[in-house]
Structures are given as structure tokens and as C-alpha cells.
Amino acid sequence: MGVEYDGTDFHGWQIQSGVRTVQAVLEEAISRVANHPLGVHCAGRTDTGVHGLEQVLHFETTAARSERSWVLGANVNLPPDVAVRWAHPVPDDFHARFSAVARHYRYRIQVRRTRSALYRSRAVWVHEALDLERMREAARFLVGEHDFTSFRAVACQAKSPVRRVHYLDVVEDEEGLITLRVGANGFLHHMVRNIAGVLIAVGRSEAPVTWTRELLEVRDRTLGGVTAPPHGLYFVRADYPERFALPQVEKTDPLQRLSDD
Structure with missing residues (x-):
């Protein structure tokens, strides 16, 4: 199902x-x-x-x-x-x-001066402006196969911290919401939320754009910054071999349209 x-x-x-x-x-x-x-x-x-x-x-x-x-x-x-x-x-x-060969997530951020009543549980509110170009530059270091020790929860039980990130995009939609789009062969516990926390810090100019690369190198979660709140995170879909012939959801809502690669 x-x-x-x-x-x-x-x-x-x-x-x-x-x-x-x-x-x-x-x-x-x-x-x-x-x-x-x-x-x-x-x-x-x-x-x-x-x-x-x-x-x-x-x-x-x-x-x-x-x-x-x-x-x-x-x-x-x-x-x-x-x-x-x-x-x-x-x-x-x-x-x-x-059987899944890839998984896809989105993380949604609303940037405005006042909190939102409508998105209070659907996107994370950030009241400072975010520099999207800085965030995109920092995101590029995370694409590919890496040891994501600095981006997983301390209690993560995965046997290996190595994952291959297929894409990591930072986009702004017609509603003015910023969405982090990420797909990988697998994810570690809190991996997407930790990536989001780091990219938000970079977007605020609280950290250099090279921070993502540095965190990959040090392999230390304690240096990885704040874990972003859960309510901005969406599990979008999982990919499976074609032989299972699973249905494809119609892309009729904005979040699903954002999952197109």
C-alpha cells in the first residue's frame, strides 16, 4: 500500500x-x-x-x-x-x-517575520532571511557517497554510516516556502533533519559554506550543529525495482510536484 x-x-x-x-x-x-x-x-x-x-x-x-x-x-x-x-x-x-533501492525526503522552511497559523505543523518557521545560494553551494558537498557520521543521531543503530546522496536541491516554490529536496540509497537516523539544521545555519551566515565538507571530514556528530525540528520533514516516496510494478502516485499537489527530478 x-x-x-x-x-x-x-x-x-x-x-x-x-x-x-x-x-x-x-x-x-x-x-x-x-x-x-x-x-x-x-x-x-x-x-x-x-x-x-x-x-x-x-x-x-x-x-x-x-x-x-x-x-x-x-x-x-x-x-x-x-x-x-x-x-x-x-x-x-x-x-x-x-526491497527499496532509494528513498526521497523533503524538508520545508517558511521564512517570514511572524509565525504562521496555517503552517505551524507543516513547515519550520525561520524569521531571518536565508541566503539560498549559500545553502545550495553548501549542499553540493553532500552529494555523492560519503561517511555521514556527523549527520546521524548519536543513537543511530545503522551498521555503516556510509550513504550515497543522489541529489540535494534547495528550491523556493510559488508560496514562498523553501524546500530541501534530497534522495539517497538510504538514510541514517535524523540524517535529513541534521542536514537541514546545518544548511539553515549556512543560510543565516552563521557558518561558512564549506562547513558541510568539514563535517564530512571530521566524522563527529557533536560538531554537527542543531537537529532541525521534525514537523518540516516529509517522507516523499521509496523507489523499487520495476519488476514489482508498483503504482505511481499522481503528482497533483505542490509537494509531490517538487519530487520530480
């Missing part, structure tokens, strides 16, 4: 005791459609407050339902801040996480 969610009122993706999570509400809703308990696995777990535009999940079931029935049935049982966008059968060797 491809799933969209507003992460504002969730304590992240993963099921946790006593708190509301995306995984928990999806498992409950889909289990009702299947008429048996089931568990779901996603392409990339998100933290508290992080949003999903097309999170991909898979589950195993003995129930026979049409793709339309899975979508409509799940959505009837889901709360308003989660929606299934598509459903598609896959072979037994498919795994939402391990």
Missing part, C-alpha cells in the same frame, strides 16, 4: 505502548478489512511529527480482496490524518524496507 499521513498528532511510525502511532492505526484498520489480525512493515520509519506523502508498506494476508476494496475499506476505518492512496499485490520476496 501507498499511505499518506499527517504526523502532527502521532508519536512516529513505530508501535509504542500507550501512545498513538501510524503503524498501530493502520494495522487496526487493515486487519478489519482482512478480517484477521496482521502486521505491517514500512519503507522508512518516521519520528514524532514527521509526515508521509507516500509511505510504502506491505503485509501478508489470507484474505482475497480487490485493490479498490483494500483502499476503500482501509480508509473507512482510518482516522482523518491517515489515508491509503493505493494498494497492489506483490510477490513473496517483496519487502517494503529491504
Whole structure:
């Protein structure tokens, strides 16, 4: 399934005791459609407050339902801040996480003098002007295969800090919102939010444009600056081998249009 969610009122993706999570509400809703308990696995777990535009999940079931029935049935049982966008059968060797060959994220920043009521949970507010050219120059150092130790959470459990960033763009849309667009073969815990924090500092001229290169070289998270807040972050999509023939979401909203490479 491809799933969209507003992460504002969730304590992240993963099921946790006593708190509301995306995984928990999806498992409950889909289990009702299947008429048996089931568990779901996603392409990339998100933290508290992080949003999903097309999170991909898979589950195993003995129930026979049409793709339309899975979508409509799940959505009837889901709360308003989660929606299934598509459903598609896959072979037994498919795994939402391990079959993905790339993942894409966006980080949204609103620059204006006063805080926003409409974007309070959808973009990070920065009241100082940001120099986009400085941010773009600093971003170029991060493209390619690098050791991202300085850009991952101290508690990150990934075996290797090496990732290949395919692109990292800084764009401004028609609403005046700045969006960091990034795609890679994989991401470390807090990697995008740490990149965003560094680029915002560079955009404020609080750090040189070469800071990103220097951080790659020192491989020390304690020197990497502030982790940007979660509510500006969106999981956009994951890419899979063509043989799985997963549906492509129609690019009808501004955030999805920004995911075009």
C-alpha cells in the first residue's frame, strides 16, 4: 500500500505502548478489512511529527480482496490524518524496507517575520532571511557517497554510516516556502533533519559554506550543529525495482510536484 499521513498528532511510525502511532492505526484498520489480525512493515520509519506523502508498506494476508476494496475499506476505518492512496499485490520476496533501492525526503522552511497559523505543523518557521545560494553551494558537498557520521543521531543503530546522496536541491516554490529536496540509497537516523539544521545555519551566515565538507571530514556528530525540528520533514516516496510494478502516485499537489527530478 501507498499511505499518506499527517504526523502532527502521532508519536512516529513505530508501535509504542500507550501512545498513538501510524503503524498501530493502520494495522487496526487493515486487519478489519482482512478480517484477521496482521502486521505491517514500512519503507522508512518516521519520528514524532514527521509526515508521509507516500509511505510504502506491505503485509501478508489470507484474505482475497480487490485493490479498490483494500483502499476503500482501509480508509473507512482510518482516522482523518491517515489515508491509503493505493494498494497492489506483490510477490513473496517483496519487502517494503529491504526491497527499496532509494528513498526521497523533503524538508520545508517558511521564512517570514511572524509565525504562521496555517503552517505551524507543516513547515519550520525561520524569521531571518536565508541566503539560498549559500545553502545550495553548501549542499553540493553532500552529494555523492560519503561517511555521514556527523549527520546521524548519536543513537543511530545503522551498521555503516556510509550513504550515497543522489541529489540535494534547495528550491523556493510559488508560496514562498523553501524546500530541501534530497534522495539517497538510504538514510541514517535524523540524517535529513541534521542536514537541514546545518544548511539553515549556512543560510543565516552563521557558518561558512564549506562547513558541510568539514563535517564530512571530521566524522563527529557533536560538531554537527542543531537537529532541525521534525514537523518540516516529509517522507516523499521509496523507489523499487520495476519488476514489482508498483503504482505511481499522481503528482497533483505542490509537494509531490517538487519530487520530480
